Amino acid sequence: MSRSRLRRRLLGAILGTALVALLAAAGWVAYLDHVVTREFQGRLWSVPARVYAEPLELYAGAAVGGDDLEQELRRLHYRPGDPAAGPGLYRRRGGEFDVHTRRVRFVDELRAPVRVRVRTSADGVTDLAAADGSALPLFRLDPLLVGSVFPVHGEDRIVLAPDEVPPLLRAALKTIEDRRFDEHHGVDLRSILRALWANLRAGHITQGGSTLTQQLVKNYFLGDQQTFARKLTEALMALRLEAHFSKDEILVAYVNEVYLGQDGERAVHGFGLGSQFYFGKPVDELDAGELALLVGLVKGPSYYDPHKHPDRARARRNLVLKELADARLIGAAEAERAAQQPLALRPHGGGYVPAFLDLVRRHLKRDYAEADLAAAGLAIYTTLEPRAQAAAERALTRGLRRLDAASRNRDAQLEGAVVIAEPQSGDVLAVVGGRDTGSEGFNRALDARRPIGSLVKPAVYLAALETGRYSAASVLEDAPLELKLGDGSLWTPQNFTRETYGSVPMVRALAESLNLATVRLGLDVGLARVADTLVKLGLERRPALNPSLLLGTVEMTPLEVVEVYASLANGGFRARLRSVRAVLDEHGEALRRFKVEVEAAAAPAAVYALDRMLVQVTERGTGRGATARLPHNIVAAAKTGTSSDTRDSWFAGFTGSHLAVVWVGYDDNRPTGLTGAAGAMPVWADAIASLRPASWDPAPPPEVDERWIEFSTGLATSPGCSSDAVRVAVPRGAALPARSGCAAGGDSLADKVKSWLQKTLH
Amino acid sequence: MATEDAALTRALVALLGALALAACSLPPPYRPPAAGSEPVPPAAPAPPATATPPGGTAEAPAAPAAPSRDYRLGPATQSLVAQARAQVARGELPGASTTLDRALRIEPQNPLLWIEVARLRLAENDAPQAEAFARKALALSAGDPAARAQAGRVLADALRAQRRNQEARELEAQPWMH
Numbered sequence: 035m036s037r038s039r040l041r042r043r044l045l046g047a048i049l050g051t052a053l054v055a056l057l058a059a060a061g062w063v064a065y066l067d068h069v070v071t072r073e074f075q076g077r078l079w080s081v082p083a084r085v086y087a088e089p090l091e092l093y094a095g096a097a098v099g100g101d102d103l104e105q106e107l108r109r110l111h112y113r114p115g116d117p118a119a120g121p122g123l124y125r126r127r128g129g130e131f132d133v134h135t136r137r138v139r140f141v142d143e144l145r146a147p148v149r150v151r152v153r154t155s156a157d158g159v160t161d162l163a164a165a166d167g168s169a170l171p172l173f174r175l176d177p178l179l180v181g182s183v184f185p186v187h188g189e190d191r192i193v194l195a196p197d198e199v200p201p202l203l204r205a206a207l208k209t210i211e212d213r214r215f216d217e218h219h220g221v222d223l224r225s226i227l228r229a230l231w232a233n234l235r236a237g238h239i240t241q242g243g244s245t246l247t248q249q250l251v252k253n254y255f256l257g258d259q260q261t262f263a264r265k266l267t268e269a270l271m272a273l274r275l276e277a278h279f280s281k282d283e284i285l286v287a288y289v290n291e292v293y294l295g296q297d298g299e300r301a302v303h304g305f306g307l308g309s310q311f312y313f314g315k316p317v318d319e320l321d322a323g324e325l326a327l328l329v330g331l332v333k334g335p336s337y338y339d340p341h342k343h344p345d346r347a348r349a350r351r352n353l354v355l356k357e358l359a360d361a362r363l364i365g366a367a368e369a370e371r372a373a374q375q376p377l378a379l380r381p382h383g384g385g386y387v388p389a390f391l392d393l394v395r396r397h398l399k400r401d402y403a404e405a406d407l408a409a410a411g412l413a414i415y416t417t418l419e420p421r422a423q424a425a426a427e428r429a430l431t432r433g434l435r436r437l438d439a440a441s442r443n444r445d446a447q448l449e450g451a452v453v454i455a456e457p458q459s460g461d462v463l464a465v466v467g468g469r470d471t472g473s474e475g476f477n478r479a480l481d482a483r484r485p486i487g488s489l490v491k492p493a494v495y496l497a498a499l500e501t502g503r504y505s506a507a508s509v510l511e512d513a514p515l516e517l518k519l520g521d522g523s524l525w526t527p528q529n530f531t532r533e534t535y536g537s538v539p540m541v542r543a544l545a546e547s548l549n550l551a552t553v554r555l556g557l558d559v560g561l562a563r564v565a566d567t568l569v570k571l572g573l574e575r576r577p578a579l580n581p582s583l584l585l586g587t588v589e590m591t592p593l594e595v596v597e598v599y600a601s602l603a604n605g606g607f608r609a610r611l612r613s614v615r616a617v618l619d620e621h622g623e624a625l626r627r628f629k630v631e632v633e634a635a636a637a638p639a640a641v642y643a644l645d646r647m648l649v650q651v652t653e654r655g656t657g658r659g660a661t662a663r664l665p666h667n668i669v670a671a672a673k674t675g676t677s678s679d680t681r682d683s684w685f686a687g688f689t690g691s692h693l694a695v696v697w698v699g700y701d702d703n704r705p706t707g708l709t710g711a712a713g714a715m716p717v718w719a720d721a722i723a724s725l726r727p728a729s730w731d732p733a734p735p736p737e738v739d740e741r742w743i744e745f746s747t748g749l750a751t752s753p754g755c756s757s758d759a760v761r762v763a764v765p766r767g768a769a770l771p772a773r774s775g776c777a778a779g780g781d782s783l784a785d786k787v788k789s790w791l792q793k794t795l796h
Numbered sequence: 797m798a799t800e801d802a803a804l805t806r807a808l809v810a811l812l813g814a815l816a817l818a819a820c821s822l823p824p825p826y827r828p829p830a831a832g833s834e835p836v837p838p839a840a841p842a843p844p845a846t847a848t849p850p851g852g853t854a855e856a857p858a859a860p861a862a863p864s865r866d867y868r869l870g871p872a873t874q875s876l877v878a879q880a881r882a883q884v885a886r887g888e889l890p891g892a893s894t895t896l897d898r899a900l901r902i903e904p905q906n907p908l909l910w911i912e913v914a915r916l917r918l919a920e921n922d923a924p925q926a927e928a929f930a931r932k933a934l935a936l937s938a939g940d941p942a943a944r945a946q947a948g949r950v951l952a953d954a955l956r957a958q959r960r961n962q963e964a965r966e967l968e969a970q971p972w973m974h
């Protein structure tokens with residue numbers, strides 16, 4: 035073989051290898067190009083499902099006072115101003131409002147901006163008129179955006195459209211993160227060299243030379259791992275991205291993509307959500323200091339976490355403010371002023387409702403794969419009532435703070451949960467899963483399964499009433515008893531007061547939550563019947579048939595208690611709890627509607643008689659403190675519950691308009707020293723009181739008579755005759771032994787006068 | 797509405813207080829003036845029974861109560877019901893359902909709305925839910941004979957739609973249905 039042939043072969047081999055390498059490189063680039071375009075375009079329209087609250091309905095008679103209305107408008111980010119100037123503005127003069135609404139989509143309508151005049155008194159709306167002065171029968175405000183369901187990797191975000199990104203945010207990001215963004219092509223050699231030099235001098239990495247584009251690529255396609263190969267891929271992808279998309283598309287994608295913090299399981303992405311998460315307002319309402327804080331967070335969301343490290347966050351914010359002033363994006367005086375301000379973070383619990391969203395997610399899981407919820411722009415319209423949610427959060431936070439201050443347990447914080455529902459339809463209005471209402475975490479409302487104590491008693495009494503052998507006036511024996519259990523042990527239940535009360539009418543035994551009388555009643559009725567009653571009222575599992583079931587050793591979550599009590603509040607009908615009304619696609623077409631569903635669960639007459647007894651709980655029984663906290667003369671039916679050693683404090687009750695269940699206890703299950711009345715009841719009453727409740731006042735079913743009996747003896751009487759006369763419902767025509775010489779009428783004179791007055795006045 | 801009720805209630809409380817006082821100061825126990833429909837109490841109290849049978853024999857059953865309620869729709873729900881009916885007429889049943897949902901949120905205790913939804917469920921061929929809604933309406937309308945009869949008629953229709961004609965006929969034979 036001659037030398038020249040060898041040389042030619044060698045050359046050929048080298049050339050061939052180079053060609054293959056070149057082809058491979060080209061293929062690699064083409065592949066990256068493909069990935070970048072496909073993924074990026076995909077991301078551009080991939081919007082998480084947005085979740086909306088129930089819009090507030092305004093109509094003459096609606097229990098929405100002037101201050102309520104203004105609060106609601108503020109929640110919806112309406113600003114005071116001249117409504118003629120444009121949508122999103124309102125003017126208030128005393129009780130009169132002039133509102134220019136925004137363009138807004140409801141479940142069944144896309145409404146263009148419109149002017150509306152609302153007149154209110156302190157109690158509620160008195161009338162409504164359109165801009166031309168014509169009367170409106172009703173008008174609904176915008177549904178409040180309460181969050182989004184973005185289950186992929188736990189990422190949550192509120193996506194901003196290009197025109198929603200404030201110019202100052204655009205400029206600030208470039209100034210702080212990538213000064214030559216407008217000039218480079220995805221990779222900035224100069225800043226890489228500068229960073230390299232700085233790092234070499236320092237001996238370790240102090241600066242990154244990444245452009246915004248590279249950061250975006252890293253966020254999108256690559257992890258945090260830093261290898262040379264990764265860096266090369268990142269640079270190549272950044273170049274391809276810049277080749278295909280405009281600077282503004284990339285910047286807007288960055289604004290929506292960047293990671294800004296962690297909230298339990300939920301990763302906070304993008305400035306739209308960042309603004310809501312840290313400050314509770316939309317990004318276009320941020321002032322310079324707030325914006326500087328968010329921009330500063332990009333460098334290290336956990337290192338500069340303003341909740342955990344306020345000093346670091348402040349220093350970082352002030353540095354950013356100074357750089358913005360140096361770049362003449364804001365005035366020096368403004369930067370100076372903003373630097374003096376506190377961080378002004380959103381108080382926890384304002385606006386974000388993780389516990390309710392959790393319920394929405396679970397309800398939708400029955401119908402949707404998680405991935406579908408993250409798909410193209412679904413809109414989920416829920417039954418959440420922001421007013422009720424705020425009231426529940428406020429009541430729980432305040433109540434727990436007060437209870438903690440009075441508690442001997444200095445080393446632990448009490449926890450709690452609240453669920454509020456509309457009893458007739460089963461619509462869930464509010465869910466609070468713990469005292470830290472704004473953070474995702476253990477959702478006690480849905481997941482804390484605890485013994486319900488005396489909350490079980492209504493099921494015992496209902497089972498008794500349904501046998502037809504008992505009525506509210508039946509006399510029970512509250513006397514000691516011993517019971518041999520299946521395992522041979524002896525059970526000797528006691529009353530909470532450790533006393534016995536002898537012969538007591540059923541209404542009193544329930545109102546005062548007497549254990550001995552209840553156990554005797556339950557044993558007579560039969561454990562199986564009590565368990566069946568719980569199931570038919572709405573408990574999903576059949577509880578074990580231990581006698582201790584009668585005193586509430588059965589464990590339930592607050593939401594499950596709501597399900598059971600809803601059937602009582604609903605006159606014996608079981609309404610399927612509903613948190614979602616409808617799911618709309620991105621064009622506003624309904625993909626799925628959830629209707630009200632009811633089912634007859636228990637005899638209406640028996641349930642009415644039971645509810646009448648539960649009213650006595652709040653009037654004379656263990657829950658009597660609740661009525662004092664409610665608006666004057668509001669009738670409520672309720673039950674207290676305390677588990678053994680006061681580990682759980684419960685209160686469940688309803689008015690004509692609201693059903694609420696409250697649980698208070700420690701996460702580690704230690705005794706609280708609180709009865710249901712001491713712990714959960716004030717929280718319940720505070721929440722309900724601020725919601726302008728209507729009285730519990732259903733018409734008595736035709737199968738019952740309303741009668742007066744003595745609370746202490748059960749003898750028929752009249753209000754004028756016995757000081758402790760209480761109203762009960764008994765089977766129509768029932769023979770009741772009467773207090774000697776007392777007129778034991780169906781209707782008292784008082785009732786007759788009342789109905790006469792009502793007829794006359796109407 | 798709310799203010800008027802509150803004022804009425806306050807007036808009543810004052811009045812009832814006065815009546816109670818008056819009753820206590822009178823030597824004989826108070827007897828209502830219009831005792832026509834009042835069951836007469838037994839002369840001497842019987843010993844407390846541990847259980848009271850329903851429909852006891854010692855007293856005559858009380859006469860049917862006078863109508864105590866008169867359900868109507870407020871202007872807001874009235875306009876929604878009109879809208880829902882128009883939607884049904886156009887064949888937009890899901891839309892009508894959404895509209896009535898809105899009305900239910902405003903007046904959840906008004907049996908007329910539950911009757912309306914029951915009719916809609918019938919139009920949707922969902923007879924079991926129509927029946928449940930009609931029964932719910934029936935329970936809510938106790939005290940309002942007109943609403944009760946209306947709920948009864950929808951219930952009968954819902955039963956027939958499920959081929960339960962016998963039950964429907966029995967229902968229609970009830971005196972309160974007429």
